[in-house]
Amino acid sequence: MDTDPALPSLFIPHGGGPCFFMDDPQGMWTPLADYLRGLPASLARKPKAILVVSGHWETRGFSFTGGENPPLLFDYYGFPPHTYELRYDAPGDPDLAKRAAALLVDAGFAAGVDYERGWDHGVFVPLKVAFPDADIPVVEMSLDRSLDPALHIAAGRALAPLRDEGVLIVGSGMSFHNMRAYGDPRALPYSQAFDQWLTGAAAAEPAERARLFAGWADAPAGRVLHPREEHLIPLMVAAGASSAPGEHDFGGTVMGTRISGYRFG
Template sequence: MTTQPGFYIPHGGGPCFFMDDPQGMWTGMEAFLRGLSDTLPEAPRAILVVSAHWETDGFRFTAAERPPLVFDYYGFPPHTYELRYDVPGSPALAGRAASLLRDAGLAADVDAERGLDHGVFVPLLVAFPEATIPVVEMSLDRSLDPALHVAAGKALAPLREDGVLILGSGMSFHNMRAYGDPRATEPSHDFDRWLADAATQPGPARAAALDHWAQAPAGRFSHPREEHLIPMMVAAGTSENAGRRVYGQDVMRTAIAGFRFD
């Protein structure tokens, strides 16, 4: 089985890719997600997605045979609550992932009831619309500790060698009050440049930099609360090699990026 990469991807705003978009705000991000599978060495055996929208005490993995969808967005058109992503789950992968974390001394368990939230099903509906590849969602630890999530990624790295694609799903800039404000553009680019520099360093240096993301230029401005950044830590932790920036665009007047870790 060919080793799959890890990615930190943007998942957009709510069900944005399935709504009218006359200004083309989401066109570039949608194109990036739609082309993601073409960049892979082969079709993944399964997909493990770390979502910004699920926080637990310790780590959790969805273990339903057919995970339902969690429509955890509000105030959008009625048709966006009728989206379907009838993808198979993988209790076996969920169990193995939890075991890998426990073997590394991290708290982890499976959840046979929990479904896939929009941080998972929205980008996957674009990237893998056929819904045939098994999907497992992973939660964030409620601490949002960067080093803990890098360690979790490191523990999960063997899954990549078994053909599992690991995606950290969030947004590299996530200040809801700043979106659309022209005053946010410059500081968002300051953080974006710092994040790209950190991501493209080898593993140990990258982990050290990411551990201090809040001290980066415009770090706290870009992430008043860091749940949309922390999925990157897991994806980055799965590799010791320098990462690559594979997506970059201004969306709502702010810099948004995506990264690949081979």
């Protein structure tokens, strides 16, 4: 039995495309990059593996990358050529993929392992900043295409035992994701209102948190910030994996909008 402290589950903003590996003269992404770089030191122990729930992969049921050396998927467009040459050579973890899928199946979910799929930028971009040595095995988890928040909270609950086994569960998305509203000054007060609501919901006791998150679309400006919620749903998995109130772990302003990250102990 693993007697070391359980790792937290996290929800991290993963930025915009390969933003951390481009010129940033205004320092827009600097605070978020600093936060990501500080994550290893904030953990009680080095993870044995990292399970990343990405807002960029949707399947029928849940799926986990099972390759020993998954390739990178450069699923962003119109960026400088060098950003398509990035490398992140962390190993995969087929055993973790099978273990995670089995936990979900045992809890009544449809889940399986995809041995061919690579890691999208919701995985390799933030991990390349946070864990640059690429020496920790990584598995990516998909979202169920229903994007049902209650379903993903329950899935996170089923995966919670992994935290006691040394696995860091990371929801990778954005707390604000309306591509048309970035840079629009009218979006700031909407993003602040939703951010305040989201932080309060994350800090609630688990049952109340689940109720609030399930009704996220009725939160202040919910659908303004998330016309489609795939970048918010990874938060539900991270929250579901914890029975403790969440903490506001990062806050910043990007392209005139408020974004946040959360930690669940």
